[in-house]
Amino acid sequence: MCFVLQYRIYSVKDGKDGKSLPFMLCDSMGLDEKEGVGLCVADIPHILKGCVPDRYQFSPHKPITPKHPTFITSPSLKDRIxxxxxxxxxxxxxxxxxxxxxxxxxxxxxxxxxxxxxxxxxxxxxxxxxxxxxxxxxxxxxxxxxxxxxxxxxxxxxxxxxxxxxxxxxxxxxxxxxxxxxxxxxxxxxxxxxxxxxxxxxxx
Structure with missing residues (x-):
């Protein structure tokens, strides 16, 4: 079952002083063997290239496109996976x-x-x-x-x-x-x- 519905980007903080460490963890919806369920494979390239924003709501039926209002058109190296x-x-x-x-x-x-x-x-x-x-x-x-x-x-x-x-x-x-x-x-x-x-x- 796919419990994660949003794409989430998490910063990790140092437990001592609370400063953000120089890496982030990204969590996406999981795969499912059924069609129309789970992460859409067509979303994968956009995720890898850093085009998907934090809290983007996944749709198993429709991948994100450059026309989406929050689509990151020019991701930097730090945005990439x-x-x-x-x-x-x-x-x-x-x-x-x-x-x-x-x-x-x-x-x-x-x-x-x-x-x-x-x-x-x-x-x-x-x-x-x-x-x-x-x-x-x-x-x-x-x-x-x-x-x-x-x-x-x-x-x-x-x-x-x-x-x-x-x-x-x-x-x-x-x-x-x-x-x-x-x-x-x-x-x-x-x-x-x-x-x-x-x-x-x-x-x-």
Whole structure:
């Protein structure tokens, strides 16, 4: 199900002094295998190029166009997407329908055409705590089966090193150091991927 209806751009602030950190996180509507439901694939290029404004209301039936009153016609480099993160429920990755796989491939084609970096994030992993407490360096190998890694690698062409694990915050009232380790580790890898994208841009 697609719970996000608006395109949201979030600034991240330093917990100590409240200053905005030099990156932003963007959240879009998710994909759905049914036609006319979920994010319209035709919106992807506009999102990647930075043409979609914050709080834009998505329409599964009609993508944004340059005629839209809030369409950003001349986005700057800071408006563009530097790294795309595909988020998967680890429990459903082996059961994706052919229609959903086809939509992912459409999205991946647009991402590759724009030369944007990309990673895959696995959520809802069952044994995060056991792995982290035992050996943090082996967490990806222990928490994800080789078949799941290979499926995502084959389906989306994402490098194995960019297939990452995070643990969701759901009903917690306090910060959890173990969850934070996974989130920060994934964020660090996303920054590296974004750096590769930026370094590959023409000097001008």
């Amino acid at each position: 530097h790294c795309v993160a595909y988020v998967f429920d680890i429990n459903s990755i082996d059961n994706l329908s052919s229609k959903m796989v086809a939509k992912f491939k459409q999205v991946q084609k647009e991402v590759l055409n724009c030369g944007v970096a990309h990673v895959a994030l696995f959520t809802k992993v069952n044994n995060c705590y056991e792995v982290l407490q035992d050996n943090f360096l082996k967490m990806n190998k222990s928490m994800i089966s080789q078949s799941q890694i290979q499926n995502v690698n084959k389906m989306l062409g994402i490098p194995l090193s960019n297939i990452l694990v995070v643990e969701n915050y759901a009903s917690e009232r306090e910060m959890d150091p173990l969850k934070d380790i996974l989130i920060l580790s994934a964020l660090k890898q996303m920054f590296r991927a974004a750096d590769d994208f930026l370094e590959d841009l023409p000097l001008e």
